[in-house]
Amino acid sequence: MKYYYRDCLAYIFQTDSHLVCAPRSTFFSTVTNNTINNNVPVMSLKEQEFWANLFYFIREGYPHHAVEYAEKEQKKYSTDPLVKLHLAIALGNEGKLQDCIKHFSEIKENEEYALSCYVSLVTMSKRCKNYDSIAVKQYEAKIREIRRHASDMSLYYTALCLFLCQKYEKARDYCEKALKANLLCREILSLNGWIDLMSKDENLQKKAIRYFEDPSNDEEALNLQCLMGKAKYFQICNSVTSALDKINIAVVHFPTFLPALIEKMKLQLGAQDWDQAMDTSQRCLSIERTCVDAIVFQLLYLLCKTGDRNEGKRKVDELANSLDTSEPFSAEIYARNSRLFSTLCGREQTILQKLCKLAEKALSLAPTDSRYAVNMGRILVLQDRSKEAIRHFQMTLETSDSSVTGLQGIIQCQLVQGMLSEAGTQLEFLRELEPTIGKSAELSFLSAVLARKQGAPKQQVVNLLDEAFELHSKRCQNLQLGFDYFEALNVDFIVQLVKEYLYQAPQQPPASMWLPGACRRQE
Incomplete structure (x- = not known):
């Protein structure tokens, strides 16, 4: 067996930086199913479902749901430190750092979990603005000490924690080390596959399937x-x-x-x-009954498929109640859903008012996050409350002097209020930043609106609108139809583009323009 592992390592790890995996038949052919079963414990279907639930909800950004699920099932797994590890990560992702540290402290003396605990404590601590730098240095010293003699499973648990904290590249480093130590562990292989799927490198994504194959060649597994x-x-x-x-x-x-x-x-x-x-x-x-994704889809169905806004109003209330129950501490989920549906509701004021409350909740949970202030400002603009909106956009300038989205929001409000000179100055500033920040559909659109209001030639305005439309279209090119697609599509922005095009349309069709007989005015 010793020589088998050495040969596998020589074959699989052909480069220092990336794992290159050979076909399964090459290096699994000499290993019997008994060998694999001795190395990898077989879980029952119920156990698989339990761990897959935890992994999914933490990975997808539903930490409170994961905490509640783990606590509900903890009686069955009360002695399993891996449950506490998942609980600690979920609590940390939820922002409950003290509870997170408490769970880590309960298992950090366990040799197999020590490394993952200290690495996670460093990661969680650094999320805080004023973290204890002395404690972090002590954690890092322990990491260096433990890492020298870490086992394959210790490395795997560390990679798992980093993955669930969305530190994918660091997770890859630990996972590859774990794989070098144990080539046949299905859990390590599977995690490596998930890391590749989350990568921005398309080549890694396309090769991820190899890690999800069963190394035992057991088709019934x-x-x-x-x-x-x-x-x-x-x-x-x-x-x-x-x-x-x-x-x-x-x-x-x-x-x-x-x-x-x-x-x-x-x-x-x-x-x-x-x-x-x-x-x-x-x-x-x-x-x-509080499944957030299911309710989000049903609201999407009502607004985009059937156009039933009255039922949509009731569904927004259901969504709000679901969020309050399932993820009451997740600013991102509140903001994401308010952002998605505010652009899809056709500026229906009752729905916007309800979505405004979701945006307010997100901002209250993370008052220093400029993204949520911008989101709040944009919804207020849709409600024709530009004076209130401008205050939220200005909040982003307090946390970041170069907040482009905040400046764009301020310009939009200035254009609504007829403050053309101020809007022109701000636009000129952003145009000067374009070589650094790149062009954006919003900036081209705002430039077109300002040009129209200042009486610029029609062709100049149309050229800017064309540029805005092309830039906006590129955002959706590689997205599959889904929640992210509809958010990127931003239907309200497209409607505003169309309205600006119509301002440039002639009042009457040209005399030379041919029209079908049915469309001609009958004398």
Whole structure:
């Protein structure tokens, strides 16, 4: 066995910086299933579902849901330090640093979990503005000490924590070291696959599938994490049918596994199968009545598919209640949903008023985050409350002197209020920054509005509108149909673009313009 591992290492790790994996048949062919079973513990379906739930909800940014789920199931796994490790990460991601440290302190004396605890404590501490630098230095010293003799599973747990903290490149380093120590551990292989899927490198994403294959070549083996990984891989590759095939296997064998149904619903939306996606969302809500993603889809269905704004108002209330129950401390989720639907509701004032409360909640949870101040300002602009909006945009300048989005919001309010000279000065400043920050659709649009109000030639205005439309269209080019697509699409922005184009349209069609007979005015 010793020589087998040495040969595998020589074959797989052909470069220092990246893992290059050979076909499975090359290096798994000499290993029997018994060898693999001795190295990798087999989990029951219920256990797989438990760990996959925790992994999914922390990864997808639902830490409070993960905490509640883990605490509910903790009686069954009360002696398992891995549960406490997940709990600590979820609490840290939720912003509850003291509770997070408490859970880490309970398991950091365990040799296999010590490294992951100290690495996570450094990561969590540095999220705070005024963290204890002396304590962090002590943690880092312990990391250097423990890392010299860390086992494969110790390295794996550290990579897992870093991954769930969205430190993907650092997670890769630890995961590759763990893989060098244990080539056949399915958990390590699967985590390496997830790290590649989260990478911005398309080449790594395309090769991630290799890590989700079963190293035992056992076709009957059912691994939930690998099924979910394969589904995500095919989704990234725009192969919706193949992704649905994998998800359906998970749904059949794990009928109460909510993440599989959520992903199935999103894939059906990506395939533009709205009605099937609606059915799946109902299944999600039958398992968990506060399932945020299911309610978000149903609101999307009402606003974009059926156009039922009256029912949409009720659904926004349901969404708000769901967020208050499922993720009451997540500023990002409140902000994301208010941002998405504020551009899709056609400026329906009742809906905007309800979404404004979500944006206010996000800002109250993270008052120093300029992104949430900008989001609040934009919703106020949609409500024709430009004087209040400008105060929120100005807040971003207090935290960052070069807040481009904040300045754009201020210019938009100045144009609404007829302050053309001030808007022109700010636009000129942003235009000078373009070589550094790049062009943006919003800046070109605001320039077009200012040019029109100042009486510039029509062609100049149209050229700026064309530029704004082209820049905006590029944002959606590589996005699949889904929540992110609709947010990037920003329907309200497109409507405002169309209105500006119409300002430049002639009042009457040119005399030489040919019209079909049916369209000609009958004398």
